Amino acid sequence: MTYHFSKISGQTCGAENAQFDTAVRALATHRFGLLPALQHAIAIAPDFCAAHALKAFSLLLLARAELNEEARSAAELAVASARYARLGPELALIEALDLVCNGRFRQAADRLEAQLWDDPCNFLLFKLAHALRFMAGDDAGMLAASDLAVRRWSSKHSYFGYVLGCHSFALEEAGEYEQAELVAKQALTLAPDDAWGLHALCHVYEMQGRAAEGFAFIESTRPVWTQCNNFRFHIAWHQALYCIERGETSRALELYDKEIFPVPSDDFRDIANAVSFLWRLRLLGIDAExxxxxxxxxxxxxxxxxxxxxxxxxxxxxxxxxxxxxxxxxxxxxxxxxxxxxxxxxxxxxxxxxxxxxxxxxxxxxxxxxxxxxxxxxxxxxxxxxxxxxxxxxxxxxxxxxxxxxxxxxxxxxxxxxxxxxxxxxxxxxxxxxxxxxxxx
Structure with a gap:
């Protein structure tokens, strides 16, 4: 059988892998198209283990109870397809997926990162582990993994800029703001569409009280983050926080209406943006009407x-x-x-x-x-x-x-x-x- 895992693992074979690469690129850049690309890949190759697994991960990470059944179905298809795959990265995906299904995000990240000792430049495994540690609040684990990845990867690798973006965010969460800023700027030099690295820099500006600089930075990078999926709402949230800090409440509310919560959504990420913004105003005694x-x-x-x-x-x-x-x-x-x-x-x-x-x-x-x-x-x-x-x-x-x-x-x-x-x-x-x-x- 044809081995499916795409050039992310160093091999390319067929149209299904091109679709899988599109999905991984969407994951890296926080842009639209991940699930449609996976669906195309699966339509071409129904035995594409990694595509089924990534679909399951993407559904589970939305943290919506009603998607659990669809996610488990995708996970079962990944397991059934594993006999056609090179059991290495695929096995890591399947075993990590089982842990996520059972509410064990940190252990799932451990399993993915264990596979990186054999496949050190596998961006998919690295990015998924990073996302899991972020959702689990494992700041130390996130930093340890990204630090190791930066030291093991070559700067010539096409995904190295996105790895730097993850490392920058981990540094920022650890309070290493100056280093985080340097790494974020390096990430954006190598990968100008790295929304996560851009996001890390937004955090640095907030923590250091550089509201004016942060607002201007977000404004200057609009061509990048406005192309994102709903992650663009979160970048706008950062910009609105800068406005609050500068006493520009009207401008902050305008951003809320147009760019943070422009349409009703029950995606938890959109809700977190909206609720935390309005609650902050409430604590400051500002009426959100x-x-x-x-x-x-x-x-x-x-x-x-x-x-x-x-x-x-x-x-x-x-x-x-x-x-x-x-x-x-x-x-x-x-x-x-x-x-x-x-x-x-x-x-x-x-x-x-x-x-x-x-x-x-x-x-x-x-x-x-x-x-x-x-x-x-x-x-x-x-x-x-x-x-x-x-x-x-x-x-x-x-x-x-x-x-x-x-x-x-x-x-x-x-x-x-x-x-x-x-x-x-x-x-x-x-x-x-x-x-x-x-x-x-």
């Missing part, structure tokens, strides 16, 4: 899901903002059952951080003294430090409102260890004069 309305119905539909606690917590924020307290409590009851019964990564995240934060958001969390400990556990939710900051801001605001100066000071000090003085810290200190600015360097 009726923009919560389309998010409310989505929250009622999705909040009780436990596929990804990061996503579900954003729905709880929506319920709090729209005063749907009874529905929020019902969702948290569902989370509690997962905490009691589950042994997946998401159950662990719910048990150690998500449930407690959800309870705090709806006013059922009791004393605020445990908030600093919760903030330390936030990486369990996955996502980036910038995305998780909405929960840090929420905990700090709740502590301030409760008059718990000790907890507020601890939260602000911890937050300031990762980022420069910003609008939220200035306002928190102004509203709580007992918190000295020197305590939040």
């Amino acid at each position: 009726d923009r919560w309305t389309p998010l409310k119905s989505i929250a009622h539909k999705r909040a009780a899901e436990t596929t990804l606690m990061f996503a579900s917590l954003h729905h709880i924020l929506t319920m709090a903002a729209t005063e749907a307290h009874e529905s929020a409590r019902a969702a948290l009851d569902r989370w509690q059952r997962v905490c009691d019964e589950g042994d997946t990564e998401q159950a662990y995240a719910a048990r150690h951080v998500a449930l407690a934060i959800g309870q705090a958001i709806i006013g059922a969390g009791g004393p605020t003294s445990h908030f600093p400990g919760l903030a330390e556990q936030l990486p369990l939710l996955g996502g980036s430090a910038a995305q998780r900051d909405v929960f840090v801001q929420t905990l700090a605001s709740l502590a301030r409102d409760a008059g718990d100066v000790v907890t507020l000071s601890a939260l602000l000090k911890n937050r300031s260890s990762r980022r420069t003085d910003d609008l939220f810290i200035r306002m928190a200190c102004a509203k709580s004069p007992c918190v000295r600015r020197e305590e939040t360097p």
Whole structure:
């Protein structure tokens, strides 16, 4: 039988591989076309193991419960097709896929990266592992893997720029901002359409308080990121945060309406952008008018899901903002059952951080003294430090409102260890004069 895995593994054979390469390129650039290309590849070669596996991965990473059946079907086809494949990278994909199906993202990344010792320049395995560690909040693992890849790859490899983009993001999440900026710029030199590297630089500008520079950078790279899939909404989200920091609320809201949440969507990434943006404005006392309305119905539909606690917590924020307290409590009851019964990564995240934060958001969390400990556990939710900051801001605001100066000071000090003085810290200190600015360097 024909061996299918495309030039990503160093071999090319047939039209099906060209379609597979198109899919991997879409994965690398965060552009449209991944699933259609995989469907074309499978139509040409129904026994294309890697194509079935990548389809399953792409569905599972959307974290939508209703897609699980389709994802499992694709995974079963990948297993059935494995007898026609070179069992190496394909076996790694299949075994990692099984781990993802069972809620074990970090172990799945481990399995993919183990295969990289035999196939060090296999971009697909590297990128999938990077995505899994990002969703699992494994910053240390993400950095270790990208550091190794950069040292093992040749700069002449066509995907090296995208590997650098991943490395830049891992460096940024580790707080290595200067190095992250250098690597991101190198990535964009080699791969100008590297949206993930561009995104890493957006994070650096935010953490260093370079709002004007960040806004201008995003504006200058519009030809790149506006070609992305819904990742373009997230880049616009970064630009709107720069506007908030600069006091340009009207401009930020204009970006929200036109580029962050232009049409209703229940993709968790779009929801995270929209909800965290509006909630940040709420914490600053800025009226978002009726923009919560389309998010409310989505929250009622999705909040009780436990596929990804990061996503579900954003729905709880929506319920709090729209005063749907009874529905929020019902969702948290569902989370509690997962905490009691589950042994997946998401159950662990719910048990150690998500449930407690959800309870705090709806006013059922009791004393605020445990908030600093919760903030330390936030990486369990996955996502980036910038995305998780909405929960840090929420905990700090709740502590301030409760008059718990000790907890507020601890939260602000911890937050300031990762980022420069910003609008939220200035306002928190102004509203709580007992918190000295020197305590939040």
